[in-house]
Amino acid sequence: MTPPARQSPEEDYERAGLSGHLTPGTTPALLLVDPARAYVDPACPLYAGAGAEEAAEAMRGLLSVARHAGIPVIVTRVLILRPDGSDAGVFYRKVPSLRAFAAGSPYADFIDGLTPREGELTLTKQYPSAFFGTTLSSYLTSHNIDTVVIAGLTTSGCVRATALDAMQHGFVPLLAEEAVADRDAAVHAANLFDIRHKIGEVWGVGRVTEYLSRNGT
Numbered sequence: 001m002t003p004p005a006r007q008s009p010e011e012d013y014e015r016a017g018l019s020g021h022l023t024p025g026t027t028p029a030l031l032l033v034d035p036a037r038a039y040v041d042p043a044c045p046l047y048a049g050a051g052a053e054e055a056a057e058a059m060r061g062l063l064s065v066a067r068h069a070g071i072p073v074i075v076t077r078v079l080i081l082r083p084d085g086s087d088a089g090v091f092y093r094k095v096p097s098l099r100a101f102a103a104g105s106p107y108a109d110f111i112d113g114l115t116p117r118e119g120e121l122t123l124t125k126q127y128p129s130a131f132f133g134t135t136l137s138s139y140l141t142s143h144n145i146d147t148v149v150i151a152g153l154t155t156s157g158c159v160r161a162t163a164l165d166a167m168q169h170g171f172v173p174l175l176a177e178e179a180v181a182d183r184d185a186a187v188h189a190a191n192l193f194d195i196r197h198k199i200g201e202v203w204g205v206g207r208v209t210e211y212l213s214r215n216g217t
Helices: 009-015 050-069 086-094 096-101 136-142 155-168 185-198 205-214
Strands: 028-033 073-078 121-125 147-153 172-181 201-203
Touching: 028 050, 028 155, 028 205, 050 073, 050 147, 050 172, 050 205, 073 096, 073 155, 086 096, 147 155, 147 205, 155 172, 155 185, 172 185, 172 205, 185 201, 201 205
Parallel strands: 028 073, 028 147, 073 121, 147 172, 172 201
Antiparallel strands: none
């Protein structure tokens, strides 16, 4: 029996029906996932390389656009409050480097230029998803948000978990491609591919900027 001809991943996913698209709505919020110094400081084990620094610059641009357009802004941070990490449970046991986010650690601080302003929602979390154990879903619902524009760090971890939960809570996840990053380029690309085909939309920053500007208040 002749084996089937090899297909590209795109062709294979298309054939499997993993090619649907979501249409972002008209009431978006910008969600910056964990823009922490840990990811841009080479002295930290969680340093994610030059890609994280480039993503931080893209996040600054999106944040400026969202503020100018009157788009709600939400920023998350990881903060481990107990010395033994028990408030982060199994996640802390699996990823011991989370100690970088212990209360008082400078690595837990926001990257320069990405600190939320007064009136912008700051969510503290101990797990990957911005939805888990937080008031994010109820906040979005109460503000009639239909689309969550996601930027942040890192693609395979908290960004992916947040995009998945956004979809599962009924919000359209829209990732700003150049405003997310990971410590490994191949892992970053694989997760963007998977998110694009199974979870949400992945747009370039330019297109996201136009979308935010068009749907501001």
